[in-house]
Amino acid sequence: MAGLWCKFALRAVVVFSLVLSLVLGQSLDDEYKHLYDRHMFEEAIEAAPHFIMFFAPWCGHCKRAMPVFDELADKYNLQQSPRPPLYLAKVDCTSEIALCDEHGATGYPTFKMYRPGQEVDRYKGERTAKAFEDYFTQMTSEVAKPVPPEPKHGLYSLEAANFQDHVAKGLHFIKFYAPWCGHCKRLAPTWEELATTFEHEEHLTIAKVDCTLFNSVCQDYDVKGYPTLLLFRDGDKLERYSGGRSHAELKTYVSSKLEESNLFWEKEALKPKETVKIQKSGEGPKEPKGEMPAEPESKVQALDSDTFQTEISKGITFVKFYAPWCGHCKRLAPTWDALSHKFPDQPHVKIAKVDCTMAENKELCQDQKVTGYPTLILFKNGGRIADYNGARTLESLHSFVVEKTHDEL
Numbered sequence: 001m002a003g004l005w006c007k008f009a010l011r012a013v014v015v016f017s018l019v020l021s022l023v024l025g026q027s028l029d030d031e032y033k034h035l036y037d038r039h040m041f042e043e044a045i046e047a048a049p050h051f052i053m054f055f056a057p058w059c060g061h062c063k064r065a066m067p068v069f070d071e072l073a074d075k076y077n078l079q080q081s082p083r084p085p086l087y088l089a090k091v092d093c094t095s096e097i098a099l100c101d102e103h104g105a106t107g108y109p110t111f112k113m114y115r116p117g118q119e120v121d122r123y124k125g126e127r128t129a130k131a132f133e134d135y136f137t138q139m140t141s142e143v144a145k146p147v148p149p150e151p152k153h154g155l156y157s158l159e160a161a162n163f164q165d166h167v168a169k170g171l172h173f174i175k176f177y178a179p180w181c182g183h184c185k186r187l188a189p190t191w192e193e194l195a196t197t198f199e200h201e202e203h204l205t206i207a208k209v210d211c212t213l214f215n216s217v218c219q220d221y222d223v224k225g226y227p228t229l230l231l232f233r234d235g236d237k238l239e240r241y242s243g244g245r246s247h248a249e250l251k252t253y254v255s256s257k258l259e260e261s262n263l264f265w266e267k268e269a270l271k272p273k274e275t276v277k278i279q280k281s282g283e284g285p286k287e288p289k290g291e292m293p294a295e296p297e298s299k300v301q302a303l304d305s306d307t308f309q310t311e312i313s314k315g316i317t318f319v320k321f322y323a324p325w326c327g328h329c330k331r332l333a334p335t336w337d338a339l340s341h342k343f344p345d346q347p348h349v350k351i352a353k354v355d356c357t358m359a360e361n362k363e364l365c366q367d368q369k370v371t372g373y374p375t376l377i378l379f380k381n382g383g384r385i386a387d388y389n390g391a392r393t394l395e396s397l398h399s400f401v402v403e404k405t406h407d408e409l
Contacts, residue, residue: 033074033090034073034088035091036090037091040089041099043219046160046215046216048086049086049113050087050088050089051087051088051111052088052089052114053088053089053109053111054090054105054110054111055090055092055109056094059109064127065109068128068129071129072088072132073090076136086136093108103120116160151195151205153196154197154200156195156206158208158217159209159214164235167232167235170204171261172207172233174206174207174208174229175191175228175229176223176228176229177226177228178212179212180212181226187245190247191208194206194251197251198258201258203262204258211223220328228240229241233264235331236391236392298337299337300320301350302352303353304354304360305360305361308354312379315380315381316346317378318350318378318379319353319376319377320332320351320354320375321365321373321376323355323356323357323373324355335392335397339397339401342394342398343401356373376397378400
């Protein structure tokens with residue numbers, strides 16, 4: 001990812017988990033099932049555990065191992081609930097020669113286990129389903145929990161493995177940078193001073209992310225130049241800072257945002273929470289001993305390549321293109337469900353989703369230029385009118401739909 005970094009495109013990671021034979025009723029050449037190219041591979045291994053088979057189509061050992069591998073890939077990649085502990089995919093070394101060389105795949109087949117934040121492990125066992133699954137159990141049980149970052153003079157250095165946990169609660173002002181960047185080097189002492197200034201604030205951190213090491217995080221937040229300074233609150237990106245970079249200017253900005261956030265949290269704490277009483281069948285009314293949040297049934301429409309064009313052809317359709325393994329998608333899911341209940345009197349407004357990991361949706365997601373997950377697109381009467389890149393709070397998403405579709409609403 002080195003270079004000028006003026007612009008780059010986030011490549012989609014598509015887990016080819018559905019076999020086309022299930023859709024078309026006919027077989028697919030084995031080597032094309034669950035196949036990754038370089039871009040898919042590089043994004044996928046940073047997002048979730050992956051067991052990768054590096055192969056060559058002409059290789060006899062590969063041909064013998066492939067049916068077992070594909071059967072397991074179908075099993076794990078198709079698993080819906082609970083989510084699979086890992087995904088299986090293949091890389092064709094006759095097409096991705098450089099990639100295979102970089103990963104030491106000099107003989108075929110080569111099997112390797114990739115786990116985010118962990119050392120790569122080469123599998124050397126038997127090529128039977130039982131041997132593979134025993135290995136999967138061993139390797140996935142060893143996955144360590146992300147280690148919370150330790151601040152140095154108030155400054156947190158974040159990694160891909162701990163980024164989401166760190167920003168999930170509170171206010172966070174984060175510098176995305178590259179070590180070779182001149183502007184970043186000049187900002188570094190000021191950023192350290194800023195961290196020291198707010199070191200003892202309970203609900204605020206000053207942090208940094210090295211984009212040459214953790215490019216997936218930087219791509220997730222559309223970092224296109226260095227340094228990029230982003231403000232996060234309770235897991236959502238609030239805004240990009242574009243003001244002056246002196247200590248006084250940065251301090252004033254952070255202080256004002258902290259004051260705003262404290263007011264926001266106070267208002268949120270005062271909001272009544274909808275609850276339902278837990279009561280056993282056949283029993284009369286009881287004093288409310290236990291309570292749990294009410295969870296209305298989702299009204300989100302699940303679309304696929306067969307239904308997509310028909311459903312978006314009339315009215316307003318706000319579509320989430322996602323992957324089941326995507327952490328950002330999982331965090332957005334309950335908010336997206338809640339959004340589907342915000343338009344009870346506007347039946348022409350629909351909230352929908354498309355699973356881009358399904359083989360039959362691959363072309364659909366490519367046609368819509370989905371290059372990262374989740375991608376949120378608003379359609380009106382069949383036409384694409386806006387892409388959403390703002391905060392992923394219920395209030396922000398609802399306001400976006402209302403604003404962009406004012407004439408319809």
